[in-house]
Amino acid sequence: MNITLRVWRQKGRDDEGRMVTYKLTDVSPDMSFLEMLDVLNEKLTLESEEPVAFDHDCREGICGACGVVIDGEAHGPERTTTCQLHMRSFNDGDTITVEPWRASAFPVVKDLVVDRGAFDRIIQAGGYVSAPTGTAPDAHANPIPKPDADRAFDAATCIGCGACVAACPNASSMLFTAAKVTHLGMLPQGQPERASRVVQMVNQQDAEDFGGCTNIGECAAVCPKGIPLDTISQLNQDLLGSLGKGIG
Amino acid sequence: MAVTGAILVLYLIAHMYGNLKVFSGQEAFDGYAHNLRVLGTPLLPEHGFLWLARLILLASVLIHIYAAVSLWLRARRARPASQRYQVTKRVHRTYSSYTMRWGGVLIALFTIFHILHLTVNVISPGGASDSPYERLVNGFQPEFWFVTLFYVAAVIAVGFHLRHGIWSGLATLGVNQANRQPKMNAVATGLSLILTVGFLLPPLAVTFGLVS
Ligand code: HEM
Ligand code: SF4
Ligand code: FES
Numbered sequence: 001m002n003i004t005l006r007v008w009r010q011k012g013r014d015d016e017g018r019m020v021t022y023k024l025t026d027v028s029p030d031m032s033f034l035e036m037l038d039v040l041n042e043k044l045t046l047e048s049e050e051p052v053a054f055d056h057d058c059r060e061g062i063c064g065a066c067g068v069v070i071d072g073e074a075h076g077p078e079r080t081t082t083c084q085l086h087m088r089s090f091n092d093g094d095t096i097t098v099e100p101w102r103a104s105a106f107p108v109v110k111d112l113v114v115d116r117g118a119f120d121r122i123i124q125a126g127g128y129v130s131a132p133t134g135t136a137p138d139a140h141a142n143p144i145p146k147p148d149a150d151r152a153f154d155a156a157t158c159i160g161c162g163a164c165v166a167a168c169p170n171a172s173s174m175l176f177t178a179a180k181v182t183h184l185g186m187l188p189q190g191q192p193e194r195a196s197r198v199v200q201m202v203n204q205q206d207a208e209d210f211g212g213c214t215n216i217g218e219c220a221a222v223c224p225k226g227i228p229l230d231t232i233s234q235l236n237q238d239l240l241g242s243l244g245k246g247i248g
Numbered sequence: 249m250a251v252t253g254a255i256l257v258l259y260l261i262a263h264m265y266g267n268l269k270v271f272s273g274q275e276a277f278d279g280y281a282h283n284l285r286v287l288g289t290p291l292l293p294e295h296g297f298l299w300l301a302r303l304i305l306l307a308s309v310l311i312h313i314y315a316a317v318s319l320w321l322r323a324r325r326a327r328p329a330s331q332r333y334q335v336t337k338r339v340h341r342t343y344s345s346y347t348m349r350w351g352g353v354l355i356a357l358f359t360i361f362h363i364l365h366l367t368v369n370v371i372s373p374g375g376a377s378d379s380p381y382e383r384l385v386n387g388f389q390p391e392f393w394f395v396t397l398f399y400v401a402a403v404i405a406v407g408f409h410l411r412h413g414i415w416s417g418l419a420t421l422g423v424n425q426a427n428r429q430p431k432m433n434a435v436a437t438g439l440s441l442i443l444t445v446g447f448l449l450p451p452l453a454v455t456f457g458l459v460s
């Protein structure tokens with residue numbers, strides 16, 4: 001395959017940045033998108049040019065590091081992470097535009113790499129349970145209804161990639177926060193901090209300059225882990241519940 | 249947003265019901281308008297209910313607009329114009345959700361015009377009148393087709409606004425669960441359609457001479 005890449009290049013945080021066009025020949029349809037970028041970087045290195053910086057770690061769709069916006073879609077045309085996207089999803093001769101996540105809360109560090117520390121700070125604000133340590137409890141000591149366990153598990157699959165923010169027209173992080181609120185809120189261990197958790201996490205995402213949720217649904221539509229939109233209603237329910245408890 | 253929006257939706261249902269009285273003739277329509285003014289008397293003073301309702305509506309509209317403007321400003325701060333994507337693609341979002349903000353501005357402007365036209369009657373195509381029925385019939389005569397056209401456009405804008413608004417309000421109030429989504433969508437689309445058609449019928453009926 002021959003493809004033309006338009007890639008966002010930005011030297012550092014304070015650089016203005018611009019789109020740069022590269023041509024690649026002999027791309028295998030079996031390459032992953034990141035392998036295709038590796039090929040580009042090898043070529044750039046041989047030409048004594050600065051390679052394109054992009055984030056990645058596991059390359060198996062579980063770490064959440066590799067997100068970029070491809071042709072206007074977070075993680076590109078398939079509902080998976082960029083590392084699990086393959087060039088067979090594109091056609092010979094295509095022009096592909098690659099941009100970093102765009103949000104004030106995710107400043108660009110270099111080229112396609114953004115700083116997603118804001119997500120860590122939202123988790124630090126309330127995305128934990130204060131569990132007493134000690135030996136592991138009996139497996140049956142704490143029965144959890146199967147539907148609750150399933151819902152908690154589904155919500156817990158969020159990998160913190162940030163695609164939800166990147167795709168949201170408001171640059172809101174509500175799906176990410178709601179996934180954690182739902183995950184912990186469904187389990188008995190999450191109950192003691194349930195009301196304060198949602199208030200603290202929502203306050204933190206406001207403080208990070210994420211936008212407000214207007215229930216548009218782009219987040220859930222691009223989420224590589226299929227975090228459902230109804231987690232946001234769960235968050236709103238918990239928020240309403242916390243009002244009654246005088247926390248906020 | 250959701251609570252004030254819900255109040256406005258309830259108002260629109262009542263308003264549409266009143267407007268449809270136009271098909272029962274002048275007496276029914278004007279009688280209904282008169283009843284609104286004396287509703288609750290002698291417990292309330294005359295026009296008491298009307299002004300109470302107007303107060304609640306005005307407060308709802310203002311809070312609704314305040315919340316919308318803050319969300320708009322927050323979104324602009326969260327992704328300023330300098331950080332726009334070069335390429336964007338719509339994956340899921342509906343036309344309705346896409347037009348909420350500018351559509352809302354259009355509806356606000358329409359509402360101001362509309363109150364000056366049919367309530368205060370300082371804008372009175374076809375002649376002013378003390379009878380709400382006559383104001384309506386005069387205003388939508390065929391020679392004022394552009395008034396009708398403007399109403400049609402505004403009511404359709406309201407329909408789109410409601411389609412996303414009802415869905416979003418339900419989600420904000422915590423109703424959204426995966427298995428309820430088909431029903432929520434049906435309610436949002438159904439109610440928007442009923443209100444749109446119900447509001448379109450009276451002006452169109454006048455313009456096309458079915459009501460005179
Ligand atoms: C084509 C559709 C419509 C027609 C024929 C219509 C007709 C009327 C009439 C005749 C009145 C005056 C009633 C009276 O004096 O007793 C009125 C008032 C009003 N209408 Fe409409 N209307 C329409 C659509 C709308 C829409 C879509 C909205 C909201 C966005 C709206 C908002 C209002 C408001 C706020 C008032 C003033 C209520 C008050 O303070 O008394 N109308 N309308
Ligand atoms: S909710 Fe989905 S899109 Fe958002 S960070 Fe988690 S995995 Fe990524
Ligand atoms: S590199 Fe880990 S999810 Fe893509």
